[in-house]
Amino acid sequence: MPQLETTHRELLDLQRAMLDDQHFKSLCLAHGLPWSPAEGYEPRWYGGPAPKDVELLFLMAELGPITPTEAKKLLPAINHDSFLRDRNLNLQEHYWRLNLKTLCSYVWPENTEQMMEKHLAGSCTFWMSLPHGSTTKSVPKPLIEYFSNTYLRELLRLFPNALILAAGGKARDRLRRLGVDYEHCWAFTRPGCNRREAHESRAAAGKALAPAMNHRSIRGEEGEWR
Numbered sequence: 001m002p003q004l005e006t007t008h009r010e011l012l013d014l015q016r017a018m019l020d021d022q023h024f025k026s027l028c029l030a031h032g033l034p035w036s037p038a039e040g041y042e043p044r045w046y047g048g049p050a051p052k053d054v055e056l057l058f059l060m061a062e063l064g065p066i067t068p069t070e071a072k073k074l075l076p077a078i079n080h081d082s083f084l085r086d087r088n089l090n091l092q093e094h095y096w097r098l099n100l101k102t103l104c105s106y107v108w109p110e111n112t113e114q115m116m117e118k119h120l121a122g123s124c125t126f127w128m129s130l131p132h133g134s135t136t137k138s139v140p141k142p143l144i145e146y147f148s149n150t151y152l153r154e155l156l157r158l159f160p161n162a163l164i165l166a167a168g169g170k171a172r173d174r175l176r177r178l179g180v181d182y183e184h185c186w187a188f189t190r191p192g193c194n195r196r197e198a199h200e201s202r203a204a205a206g207k208a209l210a211p212a213m214n215h216r217s218i219r220g221e222e223g224e225w226r
Contacts, residue, residue: 007050011158018151031140051158056119061170099188106206107213153178183208
């Protein structure tokens with residue numbers, strides 16, 4: 001933690017402010033979003049590298065219910081330390097991870113999982129979970145407007161070197177309102193994630209990100225970025 005206080009200080013300060021934000025908490029509770037850190041229901045904290053070193057961010061807009069596997073071990077909330085590692089991708093609950101992996105296979109056709117681990121591991125941030133058995137729901141307008149203007153805008157500012165992918169229409173619209181540059185694809189989750197257009201959009205987004213990400217990887221190996 002002492003090292004994180006140095007490398008992640010601004011981000012930790014932002015997250016502490018969010019967790020202490022009584023207005024944000026009241027908005028969540030008013031719209032049926034649980035807020036109980038002792039039980040594992042809270043904004044998921046960031047577990048990735050120093051923000052200045054992050055090269056790729058995915059913004060996914062919808063709330064999802066806690067899966068059966070997650071329900072067995074809610075704490076700590078930051079347990080989402082990898083998109084793929086130690087996940088049984090044959091389980092139905094992880095279908096969206098396969099869609100994410102498919103997109104990444106266009107970014108990194110070789111060693112896809114290893115490159116995902118390098119660039120995406122530990123990057124779950126501010127993931128508000130619903131209790132197991134709840135259905136996915138849209139974020140109410142007052143809540144998303146407050147979060148976007150108070151926290152999301154500031155959060156993205158802390159990642160100056162990151163390319164951003166908006167997965168789904170809501171993520172795209174939120175970034176557009178904030179005036180942020182991004183690539184876009186269809187959502188990784190239902191409904192619609194298995195439509196032909198969704199598969200085509202993931203392929204197009206992955207191919208659009210590939211030149212920049214692979215160029216960054218080469219420069220990193222040469223010692224110019226890391």
